[in-house]
Amino acid sequence: MPKHTFILNGKSTTVDVDDDVRLLWVIRDIVGLTGPKYGCGINVCKACTSHLNGKAFNPCSVRVADISETDEVTTIEGLADTADGDLHPMQQAWLEYDVAQCGYCQPGQIMAAVATVRKARAEGHEVSDADLDEIRNVCRCGTYSRIREAIKAGAKDM
Amino acid sequence: MTLTPSTPDTSGDVSGRPDQPRQGSGVSRRGFLGYVIGASTLVVAVDLGSMAPAFGAVPSPPQIAEGYDLEDAQTDAARPTAQLITITVNKDGTASFALPRMEVGQGITTSTAMIIAEELDLPVEKVHVTLAPARPELMLNQLTGGSNTTVSTYTPIRVAAAIAKGALLEAAAIELGSAVALLKSKNGVVTAPDGSSATYGDLAEKAASPTTRTVDVQLKGRDSFAVIGTSHNRVDARDIVTGQKKFAMDLQVPDAMPTMVCRAPTLNGTPKRLRNEAAVLAMPGVTDVALIATGIAVRARTFGQCIDAIRAMDVDWNPGTVEGESDDTILAKVRKAELPLAVPKVPVLAKTVEADFTFMFRSSAALEPYCAVADVRADHATVWAGLKVPIVAQMDIAQAVGLPKEKVTVNVVTGGGSFGHKLFPDHAVEAARASKAIGKPVRLMWHRADEPRQGRVHPMCTSRIRATYLAGQVLSFEQRHTSVATDFSHGFGEMITALGGRLPGGLGNQTYAEVIFNLTQELPYNFGAVTQVINETERRFNTGSMRNIYSPDVRVANELVIDQLARAMGKDPLAFRLAFLKDERVKAVLRKAAEVGDWGKTMAPGTSQGISLHKEYKGATACVVEIDCRPETVNRKVRDGVTGPRVTRATVAVDAGLVINPNGLKAQMMGGFSDGMALTLTSSVHLRDGHFLEASWDNYFYTRQWNVPHDFEAVIVDSGSDQPGGAGEAGVAASAAAVACAFARATGKVPTRFPINHDDPLAFEVKSFVPPVPASPTDGLSHTY
Numbered sequence: 001m002p003k004h005t006f007i008l009n010g011k012s013t014t015v016d017v018d019d020d021v022r023l024l025w026v027i028r029d030i031v032g033l034t035g036p037k038y039g040c041g042i043n044v045c046k047a048c049t050s051h052l053n054g055k056a057f058n059p060c061s062v063r064v065a066d067i068s069e070t071d072e073v074t075t076i077e078g079l080a081d082t083a084d085g086d087l088h089p090m091q092q093a094w095l096e097y098d099v100a101q102c103g104y105c106q107p108g109q110i111m112a113a114v115a116t117v118r119k120a121r122a123e124g125h126e127v128s129d130a131d132l133d134e135i136r137n138v139c140r141c142g143t144y145s146r147i148r149e150a151i152k153a154g155a156k157d158m
Numbered sequence: 159m160t161l162t163p164s165t166p167d168t169s170g171d172v173s174g175r176p177d178q179p180r181q182g183s184g185v186s187r188r189g190f191l192g193y194v195i196g197a198s199t200l201v202v203a204v205d206l207g208s209m210a211p212a213f214g215a216v217p218s219p220p221q222i223a224e225g226y227d228l229e230d231a232q233t234d235a236a237r238p239t240a241q242l243i244t245i246t247v248n249k250d251g252t253a254s255f256a257l258p259r260m261e262v263g264q265g266i267t268t269s270t271a272m273i274i275a276e277e278l279d280l281p282v283e284k285v286h287v288t289l290a291p292a293r294p295e296l297m298l299n300q301l302t303g304g305s306n307t308t309v310s311t312y313t314p315i316r317v318a319a320a321i322a323k324g325a326l327l328e329a330a331a332i333e334l335g336s337a338v339a340l341l342k343s344k345n346g347v348v349t350a351p352d353g354s355s356a357t358y359g360d361l362a363e364k365a366a367s368p369t370t371r372t373v374d375v376q377l378k379g380r381d382s383f384a385v386i387g388t389s390h391n392r393v394d395a396r397d398i399v400t401g402q403k404k405f406a407m408d409l410q411v412p413d414a415m416p417t418m419v420c421r422a423p424t425l426n427g428t429p430k431r432l433r434n435e436a437a438v439l440a441m442p443g444v445t446d447v448a449l450i451a452t453g454i455a456v457r458a459r460t461f462g463q464c465i466d467a468i469r470a471m472d473v474d475w476n477p478g479t480v481e482g483e484s485d486d487t488i489l490a491k492v493r494k495a496e497l498p499l500a501v502p503k504v505p506v507l508a509k510t511v512e513a514d515f516t517f518m519f520r521s522s523a524a525l526e527p528y529c530a531v532a533d534v535r536a537d538h539a540t541v542w543a544g545l546k547v548p549i550v551a552q553m554d555i556a557q558a559v560g561l562p563k564e565k566v567t568v569n570v571v572t573g574g575g576s577f578g579h580k581l582f583p584d585h586a587v588e589a590a591r592a593s594k595a596i597g598k599p600v601r602l603m604w605h606r607a608d609e610p611r612q613g614r615v616h617p618m619c620t621s622r623i624r625a626t627y628l629a630g631q632v633l634s635f636e637q638r639h640t641s642v643a644t645d646f647s648h649g650f651g652e653m654i655t656a657l658g659g660r661l662p663g664g665l666g667n668q669t670y671a672e673v674i675f676n677l678t679q680e681l682p683y684n685f686g687a688v689t690q691v692i693n694e695t696e697r698r699f700n701t702g703s704m705r706n707i708y709s710p711d712v713r714v715a716n717e718l719v720i721d722q723l724a725r726a727m728g729k730d731p732l733a734f735r736l737a738f739l740k741d742e743r744v745k746a747v748l749r750k751a752a753e754v755g756d757w758g759k760t761m762a763p764g765t766s767q768g769i770s771l772h773k774e775y776k777g778a779t780a781c782v783v784e785i786d787c788r789p790e791t792v793n794r795k796v797r798d799g800v801t802g803p804r805v806t807r808a809t810v811a812v813d814a815g816l817v818i819n820p821n822g823l824k825a826q827m828m829g830g831f832s833d834g835m836a837l838t839l840t841s842s843v844h845l846r847d848g849h850f851l852e853a854s855w856d857n858y859f860y861t862r863q864w865n866v867p868h869d870f871e872a873v874i875v876d877s878g879s880d881q882p883g884g885a886g887e888a889g890v891a892a893s894a895a896a897v898a899c900a901f902a903r904a905t906g907k908v909p910t911r912f913p914i915n916h917d918d919p920l921a922f923e924v925k926s927f928v929p930p931v932p933a934s935p936t937d938g939l940s941h942t943y
Contacts, residue, residue, distance in 0.1 A: 035401020102263025142832020
């Protein structure tokens with residue numbers, strides 16, 4: 001079986017698996033990190049949202065063979081290490097606004113939130129309601145309003 | 159059963175008695191009996207069945223739900239059984255409690271920890287609430303549904319905690335050389351007047367009893383609460399935001415490898431045979447393939463390889479249960495089952511408002527798809543799953559794999575949402591079947607596509623209403639609700655059977671559906687002769703009690719007609735409702751929602767406010783929304799999503815009786831609103847030619863960020879009640895109805911089919927039925943941001 005190497009949450013990680021297996025299953029079923037969730041497998045629910053070299057992406061739709069050994073994959077488990085302090089400011093905001101209900105989508109929501117704030121800043125503005133309207137992550141508990149509040153608050157500390 | 163004093167609320171109806179012990183128990187009004195259990199550390203217990211609030215016999219109000227509702231039926235159902243629940247005080251000073259309910263996001267582990275912390279004088283963080291496995295001895299008292307958890311467990315859990323504190327104080331009195339009456343307990347520490355102190359950890363073993371003994375306790379009064387009624391963040395919040403919270407799919411059970419099922423192209427179709435077994439077994443990662451009742455199970459190293467295997471399968475199928483049927487043919491069958499409206503005698507000059515609404519099938523699937531871990535051996539089985547009725551699951555699993563019930567262990571795992579979906583053990587039974595057929599442990603997951611297509615749905619139904627009015631009065635209001643049958647086989651049915659003749663008004667002779675309908679539906683207005691009747695037909699679908707069961711549809715129909723009556727009688731929707739509402743608690747939430755939501759403000763053409771309310775779960779909810787139906791809003795484009803009218807502002811006011819955790823209650827109103835809005839505007843499944851078309855979140859349009867109001871507010875109204883009401887479902891019906899009323903006012907057209915976009919051209923390309931699951935894309939790297 002082919003070997004694949006990439007950087008997962010700061011650590012070089014090698015797996016022995018067929019090229020076609022999507023990164024989500026490599027992370028969950030082989031490496032055993034379960035923060036990124038399965039909700040659709042076709043890149044529409046966004047529950048598996050993680051970061052690839054600092055940008056939001058959905059590992060359910062990326063073949064492991066398409067990732068190289070210098071690619072840095074960050075899952076929710078590794079987010080805190082990308083910032084100062086015990087937690088990332090966005091995780092802290094999520095606690096402050098008590099956003100989660102069942103919690104299933106929230107790792108993906110937080111990863112999407114961080115990327116959305118960064119993207120807005122790269123475009124030269126602070127995150128706005130129009131930006132938040134574009135977040136595609138499904139929350140079946142319907143926590144959308146608190147997600148919006150938390151992103152605006154978390155952005156201030158990013 | 160005797161009539162008992164009502165709570166000191168203003169409604170005057172027969173509702174929950176505060177802290178009332180079982181009659182004849184011989185203890186005072188606030189006093190309760192429980193046990194200190196013989197153990198090496200302090201363990202206390204109460205009888206959950208005897209402790210639930212009792213509700214008196216029902217006078218003859220116009221409607222049953224007004225005096226005796228589903229909450230009462232659920233709590234009464236458990237009463238005769240001997241059901242000990244225990245709290246343990248550990249040597250490290252923490253307290254542990256295994257809650258015989260399921261956490262699915264509604265916040266009951268948090269609120270339960272708060273209730274224990276309150277009575278035990280321990281920080282919430284030191285109370286560990288886990289979910290109890292299936293406990294057959296609890297009989298009918300291990301069902302999470304009907305927003306009943308806190309209603310039924312509030313008092314027994316407090317009593318247990320109070321007994322524990324009493325035992326700790328007794329031990330401390332000896333330890334500190336003082337008297338119980340002189341001791342103070344706070345934050346897990348007991349302090350004597352001389353300043354000496356002992357922690358609960360120090361006292362846990364000393365307070366233990368070598369034998370089980372009966373004790374009686376007094377509970378705190380509401381005025382001395384320090385934890386209950388203050389906002390507390392979820393106890394699992396940190397685990398959630400760091401990705402550590404575990405769901406069934408995340409459990410690491412040895413050898414329980416990913417397993418999925420290839421399902422039939424039509425609803426409930428069953429497998430005949432797999433034609434290419436050898437080829438499938440030779441695929442990368444695949445370890446096993448087996449034919450089971452619901453399809454072809456495949457076990458592999460990763461779920462991705464299960465998906466690939468399912469897509470490669472060549473299977474012969476037996477037909478499903480609704481071959482050839484579509485929305486229209488099923489609706490025709492529902493129409494045939496409709497009962498006639500029979501207007502009572504009203505003066506000839508009376509005018510009539512008539513309406514006829516249709517509500518389409520909707521999927522109750524959560525974001526976490528059905529998932530269960532099963533390890534079935536020759537002599538025993540162990541299952542882990544999100545299950546709201548684990549006792550029924552245990553029975554069903556035992557039957558499915560041919561083991562005695564005692565040989566099946568059912569562990570309850572926190573769920574990634576439920577909305578009624580996890581009332582059924584479909585996933586647990588299927589996992590057990592797969593494990594047995596394969597002969598190995600499995601971690602079975604449904605593909606997302608399986609959920610809307612083969613999973614539980616809210617049934618299609620119609621609601622017809624005829625109301626008459628004359629001289630400023632509504633003389634009659636009749637409603638005939640006709641529905642594809644709702645499956646109550648998960649346990650409500652059993653519960654109702656158990657209650658039998660003890661239900662008021664001869665309900666014992668009705669069908670389960672009639673009982674549930676009558677116990678939940680109440681038109682809270684003085685509208686003269688009111689009748690609300692349900693009839694059901696069609697039992698070929700996989701249905702269930704989706705969040706709030708009948709109420710969202712019934713109340714949308716009601717409130718749209720009420721707006722028509724108000725208009726016909728020349729009254730403002732708010733003023734009209736206030737004039738006809740019976741109950742002060744309902745009026746109070748309505749006034750609050752109107753005040754906070756700025757009811758009556760001037761709105762631009764094409765936009766409008768809507769107002770609505772609902773009374774259920776020992777409380778009341780009201781909602782005011784603003785909706786924008788202007789073309790530039792309605793016609794917004796979002797890739798793989800639907801837009802349509804946008805609610806731009808929403809206010810929900812709720813009276814849920816005694817509130818344990820205001821933050822949690824507001825969260826439930828937010829979620830309830832998201833659901834209610836989706837039911838009215840965007841979310842349904844389409845039945846065509848024997849199957850549902852929707853296969854994922856780009857087909858099934860639950861509320862998304864581009865649909866939500868930028869301004870949402872939930873407000874709590876305190877009616878001073880000593881009894882908690884239900885929260886989890888309380889926000890849905892009023893929200894669905896307010897959005898419908900706002901849409902009707904903004905467009906000048908009363909919608910009659912819900913969701914309002916159901917008859918639009920399909921907003922998606924239908925995914926394949928053979929294979930039944932879509933391939934995972936490979937272009938993820940071109941969609942980064």
